[in-house]
Amino acid sequence: MIDDTTNPRGVEGVEGEPAAELRLGAWDRWVTDRHTEVTARLFGGDALCQRQPAIFDELTDHYARIVELALDEHDYRVEHDISEQLRSLADRLGVLQAGPRDVVELHHAALRGKLRDVVSSKGRALAAEGQFLLLELMGYLVSFYRSLSYGARQPRIGSPPTAAKGPGHDR
DSSP, X not given: OOOOOOOTTOOOOGGGOOHHHHHHHHHHHHHTOHHHHHHHHHTTOOOHHHHOHHHHHHHHHHHHHHHHHHHHHHHHOOOOXXXXXXXXXXXXXXHTTOOHHHHHHHHHXXXXXXXXXXXXXXXXXXXXXXXXXXXXXXXXHHHHHHHHHTTXXXXXXXXXXXXXXXXXXXX
């Protein structure tokens, strides 16, 4: 279980360590947990970062830009249509047959890269904004798969995952 060290007031964490860094430490432990990786492999689910490393890196950079834009929206009251960008990213992840763990790894990699070079106050803001974006992105990915399972739509990018095909969905 992830140790929630959320710090809404921006107070420093244990021994002066910023709360955002504590949260990422918890993500580090979860992302590197080998028990869930073994289970995923038993069901034929290699991680996206292993199957398509170049695409994963591209998506990580794209998601990191979305996090920055979301922070700009919050700080400067500008409109970047973050929800549509996340929906589009979720569609692409769905076409690549990404799962929840892939989304978490994407989020973790993007924030880890962003927090490496920022001051503590911006790091806390990025981590807080990122938590909301992670949930929104995960929700859009669920909607992507749900709509495919109902046969409601074809994905906007590429072809549907082969796993979504079943009786009555043969072409």
